[in-house]
Each structure stands twice: as C-alpha cells, then as structure tokens.
Amino acid sequence: MTDLDDTAPGRTAPETRDEGLDARLVVDRGSFRLDVALTAAPGDVVALLGPNGAGKTTALRALAGLLPLTDGRLRLDGVRLDRTPPESRPVGVVFQDYLLFPHLTALDNVAFGPRCRGVSKAEARAQAAEWLDRMGLAEHTGAKPRRLSGGQAQRVALARALATRPRLLLLDEPLAALDARTRLEVRAQLRRHLAEFEAVAVLVTHDPLDAMVLADRLVVVEHGRVVQEGGPADIARRPRTDYIAQLVGLNLYRGHADGHTVRLEAGPTIATTEELSGPVFVAFPPAAVTLFRDRPTGASARNLWRCEVAGLETHGDQIRAGLTGELPLAADLTTVAAAELDLHPGAPVWATVKATQTHAYPA
C-alpha cells in the first residue's frame, strides 16, 4: 500500500495534531522522478536549493497542487492536502515573475487573494491596504504593476500571497527577477517579512546566498533527490557533494557592525552597503574577490587585504584560490587570470571586494 492510499478518499479531517508541513513528494515527469521528503514546523523557512533541472520547481508545484503526486503524502497542520485542488489549499505562492495582474492596481492585486477566498470586496480592499502598508507600499496602492519597481512588485506579490493568511507560503526564485543592487535591499526586506511569518515558508532558489540569508534550513536537491539538508552552517562545514561544496563556497564572517563598517572578531574590517549595528554576519562569494600582485592604487577599494595564496584548486572552469593572511578567504578567478598573476602557494597577493558585493545581516 502506498502512502497515498493510507486514508479514505476525500478525507479532509485532521489526522494528526502535528503542526506544519509533513510531505513526501513523489512526482513523475516523463523519465524524471522527484522523490523528496520535506518537513517543517510553523515559523520555519526552508530553502530548496539545487542546480538546474534538479526538481525544485516540480516540488514547489506539487506543494501548490499544480502537479499531482504520483506517490507519497502531503499534510499541512495535520490535514491531508494531496487531493485538495490548488485554490482550496491554504497555500500562498509568490511566482518568480510575480504574475501581477497588469490591469489592476497594487491594492486590487493584493485584494484579489482574499476575494478568491470569499471575503467581501470592501473587506478585501481594507485588508489589502493594511498589507501594503506593512510592506511600506502605502503610497503605491493605486499604482498599476508597470509603474512599480522590481522590488516594489515583489512586495506586492508577497502581500498578495500573505493576504490569504496561508499556512504554507511558497516562493519561487523570489529574487531572480531583480538586478544585483535591488536584490541586496529586497533580500534584506524579504528576510524580515519571512521572520515575521508564523506559518511554514518554502522557497526555491539556485542562489546559495539567497538560501543562506533567507532560510533557517536548506534542503539540497540533485537529480530529484535530497542529497543533504540542515542549517546553513552545518551544510557549509560538511558538504557531501561537489555541487554543495561549490555552492557553499561563500566567504562568511562574524563581526560587530557600526554603520557601514563591520569589525571582524579576528581584527580586520569590512565595508558594507548595509547600515547596521551590533553582531552581524558578512558574506560574499569567491567570485566577488579581485586579486592583485601589487597593491592596487585608487581610493575606491576600501576592502583591501594583504593575503598569501595557501592553495589552488580547479572548480569547473575556474580556479579557486584559498588565501590566508589578514583575512582568510576564497577567491575565484579564470585560469588565464591565475596564470597572469603567477599564482602559486606562498605567493603574496592583495585581495579586494566591493562593498556592494558583500552582504551583512544581523547575527
């Protein structure tokens, strides 16, 4: 007997008192099979992370009810959902490109959610106004989507999903449609909104930084299977596949922020674009690091550290240099650049990172 058959058809009464998400999603799509177990407690933010084609979107669509389960189970707050049609599930979805209705104002886009759940028009609009206000969009309620920036449109989409008071919030590549600069700001805002969200949130991303910043727990999916899961720090410490090793190759530090400067426990400082105070994390990817053999001139490079090459390894078509010195870090560069810089273990180098490429957030 499969999990799908373990209760009478159509049964919707609570079967357990368990809160949160309890799922094993088995979905066949042609020759591809997704088989992923996913559990989360209310308040958890889980990131499904994986390379292209791993099955992340398939999992999200199965949770939303847009794809049927071939096998497995799906329970939310103890209620079986796998035979509930998408529109009747207590699930809110923020799609990658937001899918806002172009002819409706921000207010009516958000009111659409509650309206679909049978709330009166006046009440739905009042609730929508409240959500937009919470999202800092009170002045944009009358704007049509084309008049909104990418970050604003994302918040409208989030408000629309949250306005239905879902017990499961699904976010598909929530930051993918944004440019690098907007992304930084929206990521921090989204983190705050997700921290306030009292039910389960599942987001899909292939960006490790998004996953690490936004989620409490990462579930890494490759070829339709979970290859590793755990807290960001656990996964970073003990990667179990090449993909994860590369993925978590983030430079991550802990320090104390004072405005735009973070003083690390080990001594040096990192300039950031975020203005914070108190204990923080600062992260930046190895690809954001630029190396020089001679001290670079020019006032713009505020993040400049004197380092030494400890080791070099091939990472796909890139070289990853492990550096020690003022700030231990990993830097990615092309094979050509590594050759031009004559990098070898023991070589002294200067490493720089632009403040805009770092990301600081409260620890």
Ligand SMILES: Nc1ncnc2c1ncn2[C@@H]1O[C@H](COP(=O)(O)OP(=O)(O)OP(=O)(O)O)[C@@H](O)[C@H]1O
């Ligand atoms: N409509 C479809 N019919 C058959 N197979 C599909 C269909 N859509 C996707 N697939 C297959 O399912 C697998 C998983 O795709 P999915 O979109 O879930 O991956 P993903 O992890 O979300 O990737 P990406 O990051 O590229 O969006 C892929 O191998 C893909 O070829």
